[in-house]
Amino acid sequence: MTESLQSADVDSLLSRLSVANRLFDAQFPGLQVSRQPIHTVYGGANLYGAGTGAKISSLAVKHFQTFAPEYTAMAKNLGLDADPTEVRQYGSHAWIAKTVFDRVTAKLATQAIEDHRVDFEDGYGSRSDEQEDGHAMSASSAMAEALLAGHLPPFVGIRIKALSEEAKVRSLRTLDLFVTRLVTSTQGKLPQSFTVTLPKVISPTQVEVLHAFLTLLEHKLLLRAGCIRIELMLENVQSLFDADGRLAMPAMVKAGNGRVTGFVLGTFDYTATCNVASTFQSHTHASVDFARQMMLASLMGTDVAIIDGITNIMPIAPHKGDLLSESQREENKRVVADAWKLHFDNIQHSLERGIYQGWDLNPAQIPVRFAAVYYFFLTGLEASSERLRTFIDKAAQASMVGNTFDDAATGQGLVNFFVNGVACGAITETEALQTGLTLEELRGRSFLKIIENRITKS
Numbered sequence: 001m002t003e004s005l006q007s008a009d010v011d012s013l014l015s016r017l018s019v020a021n022r023l024f025d026a027q028f029p030g031l032q033v034s035r036q037p038i039h040t041v042y043g044g045a046n047l048y049g050a051g052t053g054a055k056i057s058s059l060a061v062k063h064f065q066t067f068a069p070e071y072t073a074m075a076k077n078l079g080l081d082a083d084p085t086e087v088r089q090y091g092s093h094a095w096i097a098k099t100v101f102d103r104v105t106a107k108l109a110t111q112a113i114e115d116h117r118v119d120f121e122d123g124y125g126s127r128s129d130e131q132e133d134g135h136a137m138s139a140s141s142a143m144a145e146a147l148l149a150g151h152l153p154p155f156v157g158i159r160i161k162a163l164s165e166e167a168k169v170r171s172l173r174t175l176d177l178f179v180t181r182l183v184t185s186t187q188g189k190l191p192q193s194f195t196v197t198l199p200k201v202i203s204p205t206q207v208e209v210l211h212a213f214l215t216l217l218e219h220k221l222l223l224r225a226g227c228i229r230i231e232l233m234l235e236n237v238q239s240l241f242d243a244d245g246r247l248a249m250p251a252m253v254k255a256g257n258g259r260v261t262g263f264v265l266g267t268f269d270y271t272a273t274c275n276v277a278s279t280f281q282s283h284t285h286a287s288v289d290f291a292r293q294m295m296l297a298s299l300m301g302t303d304v305a306i307i308d309g310i311t312n313i314m315p316i317a318p319h320k321g322d323l324l325s326e327s328q329r330e331e332n333k334r335v336v337a338d339a340w341k342l343h344f345d346n347i348q349h350s351l352e353r354g355i356y357q358g359w360d361l362n363p364a365q366i367p368v369r370f371a372a373v374y375y376f377f378l379t380g381l382e383a384s385s386e387r388l389r390t391f392i393d394k395a396a397q398a399s400m401v402g403n404t405f406d407d408a409a410t411g412q413g414l415v416n417f418f419v420n421g422v423a424c425g426a427i428t429e430t431e432a433l434q435t436g437l438t439l440e441e442l443r444g445r446s447f448l449k450i451i452e453n454r455i456t457k458s
Contacts, residue, residue, distance in 0.1 A: 037114035071101035144185035157195030235266035267309030315339035
């Protein structure tokens with residue numbers, strides 16, 4: 001009979017595995033359980049005021065009421081099936097369209113903006129140093145006023161200029177002026193989710209410098225170390241891989257020393273650096289899907305959110321005023337409907353690829369954003385409910401009989417579907433509880449804790 005291996009040798013191998021497994025778990029903790037906004041709304045710093053959020057929200061509501069006065073009009077614009085005779089049939093296409101319409105209407109009335117960036121880059125333009133200094137001060141004072149009044153969206157921040165050789169001094173000066181005025185105007189307060197978006201990042205050094213600069217700012221203003229977040233923008237094809245051919249984004253995230261919470265795909269800047277002609281640049285271009293896949297390969301399972309780019313066609317009616325001809329009114333409807341459908345399809349394209357957040361540039365895009373996301377969640381509601389019910393039962397049973405259940409990531413993904421759906425208003429808590437989850441479990445957001453809870457109670 002062959003002698004068994006020495007236990008010391010086996011223990012050494014197991015120890016090596018433990019080190020490697022724990023390192024992997026630390027680097028890739030799994031799908032996020034914290035709330036992620038479904039969009040970021042960008043607006044020029046020169047236009048930002050304490051009432052900007054309310055103004056954008058009212059414009060979004062007015063646009064939706066004008067071009068979708070009831071659910072069938074919305075469905076027609078978006079190319080959805082909405083047979084009125086089936087609207088009362090739960091789960092039917094018409095029921096989904098009507099439910100999307102009702103929930104978008106409610107969402108626009110309560111929280112039309114989930115994330116907002118005061119923009120000092122593309123949406124702001126090129127201005128003199130004196131002008132940008134002034135806008136940095138006035139915009140930060142306005143954000144302070146909105147913060148103290150409780151009128152800010154759940155997530156806010158600013159987009160500075162790139163840390164390129166040409167713009168680095170201006171970029172950091174604006175950041176200093178804005179944050180300093182904001183904190184001093186609020187007696188030391190900073191929005192809980194305050195984020196600095198760094199565009200056109202090309203190296204880990206740029207992120208290291210931004211992190212170091214924010215550390216200096218926090219120290220100067222007596223803020224908690226690391227409280228200011230960083231969001232990076234992928235807008236250059238050379239930023240996908242480093243000079244040695246390795247994926248570049250993990251090193252950029254690491255350079256942020258825990259501050260980096262999001263990576264944004266700048267679709268049109270990116271395709272331009274791919275030498276794609278402007279007439280062929282689009283949200284769904286093959287080069288953009290490649291970038292998305294590299295972002296997923298680099299960042300999925302980490303604490304960094306993946307955020308998609310814009311639709312650059314705005315749903316703006318070409319003819320203004322009340323005294324329009326019938327042909328002008330019809331052209332307005334057609335132009336808006338075409339832009340709605342394009343934005344809707346682009347968002348669906350991103351959702352199907354596992355990317356749940358993008359950015360909007362105009363109030364008229366916001367209703368479509370919510371409609372697309374709500375439609376995505378509602379069309380998957382029945383199947384996901386049944387699957388999660390079954391999944392939880394099987395996981396609990398496997399654990400109770402001593403088997404190993406190692407597909408927790410899939411279970412967490414199903415839980416996240418409902419957590420995210422409820423958070424953005426697509427799914428009601430009552431619908432989420434049809435999965436068999438309790439309200440406490442839903443708000444706890446952890447699949448593993450749900451299973452532990454079921455085993456403890458059994």
